[in-house]
Structure formats: C-alpha cells, structure tokens
Amino acid sequence: xxxxxxxxxxxxxxxxxDRREGPYGEIVLRRQGGSLQIIANGCFLMDTSDGRSERRLxxxxxxxxxxxxAPHAPPAADAADAPREPHTPGSGPLDPRPALLIGGLGVGFxxxxxxxxxxxxxxxxxEREPAIIDWHRDGGPLSPLTCxxxxxxxxxxxxxDVVAFVNETCDTFDALCLDxxxxxxxxxxxxxxxxxSPAGLADCARVLRPGGVLAVWSAQPSPEFEGxxxxxxxxxxxxxxxxxxxxxxxxxxxxxxxx
Numbered sequence: 001x002x003x004x005x006x007x008x009x010x011x012x013x014x015x016x017x018d019r020r021e022g023p024y025g026e027i028v029l030r031r032q033g034g035s036l037q038i039i040a041n042g043c044f045l046m047d048t049s050d051g052r053s054e055r056r057l058x059x060x061x062x063x064x065x066x067x068x069x070a071p072h073a074p075p076a077a078d079a080a081d082a083p084r085e086p087h088t089p090g091s092g093p094l095d096p097r098p099a100l101l102i103g104g105l106g107v108g109f110x111x112x113x114x115x116x117x118x119x120x121x122x123x124x125x126x127e128r129e130p131a132i133i134d135w136h137r138d139g140g141p142l143s144p145l146t147c148x149x150x151x152x153x154x155x156x157x158x159x160x161d162v163v164a165f166v167n168e169t170c171d172t173f174d175a176l177c178l179d180x181x182x183x184x185x186x187x188x189x190x191x192x193x194x195x196x197s198p199a200g201l202a203d204c205a206r207v208l209r210p211g212g213v214l215a216v217w218s219a220q221p222s223p224e225f226e227g228x229x230x231x232x233x234x235x236x237x238x239x240x241x242x243x244x245x246x247x248x249x250x251x252x253x254x255x256x257x258x259x
Contacts, residue, residue, distance in 0.1 A: 017141050020131045024189050027131045029141060036141060038107060038132065040188050046179075048145065051109030053217065053242040053250035054179060058100070058114045060240055060252050061175040061215040065098055095121035098174030101207065103162035105132050108146035110179060115149035122154045124173070128161040163195050166203040175213045176204055183218030184225040184253070196225060201232035208257040216253040229255045 014032040021027075025041040037047040046054075100120050102110050105127035114123050127133055135142040136150065149155055158165065162180055181187040184196040194200045196216075204214050214234065216225075221239050229237045234255035241249040 018131065018135065022129050022131055024128065024191075027129050029131070029135055031141075036107065040129075043182075043188060045182070045188065046106050048107050048109075048142075050245040051107070051113075053244060053252070054106070054109035055113040056240070056242045057177050057179060057215050057217050057252050058102075058110050058117075060254055061100070061177050061213045062098075062117070062119065064213040064215075064236070064254055064256060065174055065211075097121035099172075100124070101126065101173040101176045103165075103176065103178040104180040105136065105146075105157065106179060108136055108142055108149070110177060111155070112146050112149045115152045115155055120154060122156070123149075123152070124156045124158060124171075126158045126160055126162040126165050128159070130159060133157060133159060161191075163191060163200065166195070166200075166207050169207060172207055172209050173212065174209055175215065176208055177215045177217075178204075179217040181218075183220055183251075184216065184222045184228075186219065196228065198228060198232050201229060201234070205233065205257050210257060211259040212257045214253075214255045214257070218251050218253060220248065221251045222253070225253060229253065233258065 028039040035049040
C-alpha cells in the first residue's frame with residue numbers, strides 16, 4: 001500500500017481524476033507529476049507535494065497546549081494505552097488528553113499527523129465538501145494518506161460547514177486547527193470570511209475550553225488578522241512561519257483563549 005509520502009510519479013500534464021458540482025461550486029481532484037491537487041472553483045487549494053505546514057499546524061497547537069501557561073498540558077505519549085471512556089458532546093472531557101477539532105480535511109496531512117500522535121484523546125474533522133470525503137474513503141485516490149487515521153477510533157469525520165458547526169455545536173475542544181482557505185485574507189468562498197470576523201472568532205472561542213488554542217493556516221501572514229484576534233479577546237497571539245519546498249513560507253496564526 002502507498003504511504004502518505006509515496007504518491008507515484010506521472011507525466012507533468014495535469015490529469016483530472018474527478019470533477020463534481022458540490023454545494024459550494026465546482027470541486028476538482030487532479031494529478032500533476034507526482035502530486036494530487038484539489039481545486040475549488042478554479043482556485044488551487046492544496047496538494048500532496050509538501051505537507052510540512054499542515055503537519056506543523058497540528059504540532060503548533062499541541063506545543064501551545066503543552067506550554068507552562070496551559071491549564072491542561074497533554075500527558076505523556078504512553079498515556080495512549082490508558083482506557084478510553086466514550087465521549088458525549090457537551091459533557092466535558094472524560095479523557096485527560098486534549099480534544100482536537102480540525103476545520104478542513106483537504107488532502108489529509110493534518111488528520112494523518114494528528115492520528116499518528118497518541119497524545120490526542122479524540123480528533124474531529126469538519127469537512128463541507130462530500131467529494132473530498134469520498135476521495136479519502138473506500139480506496140479513493142487520497143485514501144493512502146488517511147486510511148489508518150480514518151480507522152483510528154479517536155477519529156470522527158463530520159460532513160458539515162465549519163462556520164455553521166462552530167456557531168451551533170454544544171461540544172468543546174482544547175484545540176481548533178483551521179485550514180479551509182488560503183488564509184484569512186484569501187478565502188475560498190465569501191461566506192468563509194465571516195469565520196475570521198469578530199463574530200466568527202467569538203464562535204471559535206466558544207468551542208474552545210479555557211486555555212484552548214486556535215491555530216489558523218495561511219499562505220501568507222496577516223497583521224490585520226492578528227489585530228482582530230487580540231480585539232476578540234485572544235491572548236498570546238503570534239504568527240509562526242513554516243518554510244516550504246517552494247515559494248514563500250506558509251504561516252500558522254496562533255492564539256489562546258484566556259483561562
């Protein structure tokens with residue numbers, strides 16, 4: 001079976017593997033060279049060529065939870081062997097390890113990386129595009145990247161819009177990692193822009209437990225978004241650059257809900 005980092009080489013000509021009309025417009029999966037790419041309404045979203053920033057999104061959130069200020073630092077990795085109790089949304093944490101909410105499944109780098117780390121108690125992924133979920137399931141083109149993560153009992157995939165989810169859910173999490181756009185200033189659809197507004201960030205804060213971490217992936221830094229995070233009441237706001245194989249560095253915006 002292919003590993004997440006062993007997609008076979010193909011000619012450089014882009015080959016469309018699937019094209020669908022989704023609830024938010026056209027969504028396309030194509031192969032170019034050795035990379036699989038997701039295109040939404042003609043806008044390049046992500047590919048499988050270099051997942052280091054998507055993996056760092058998860059690690060940066062966990063590092064922030066593990067910092068001295070954190071009220072509930074994750075236990076050691078061997079805590080994964082401890083018995084797990086079932087979780088009821090809204091009932092609070094029954095497992096001492098932190099709960100993770102990922103906004104956006106994408107090519108699956110963030111999910112696969114989170115599931116490989118036993119320090120997460122549960123991993124909930126919210127994805128609004130049915131096609132993307134299909135591409136990861138039942139031997140789909142992206143399934144080599146996430147089949148182990150999807151089989152992990154900690155993993156749950158929800159087919160819904162993360163903007164609506166954070167507005168409506170009664171569940172809470174220790175970390176919220178968002179990777180649904182090219183950044184706060186470059187959204188895939190206009191509706192997504194509300195998530196980075198003061199009202200949207202208030203919803204993000206509501207689904208985070210005290211001391212919880214918000215991590216937002218972006219293709220470029222946004223000083224304006226940093227200011228919006230501070231004005232929304234988040235603390236320890238900072239931006240971390242992640243070098244990538246080509247082009248300018250990606251970034252992760254980090255912020256902590258006050259304890």
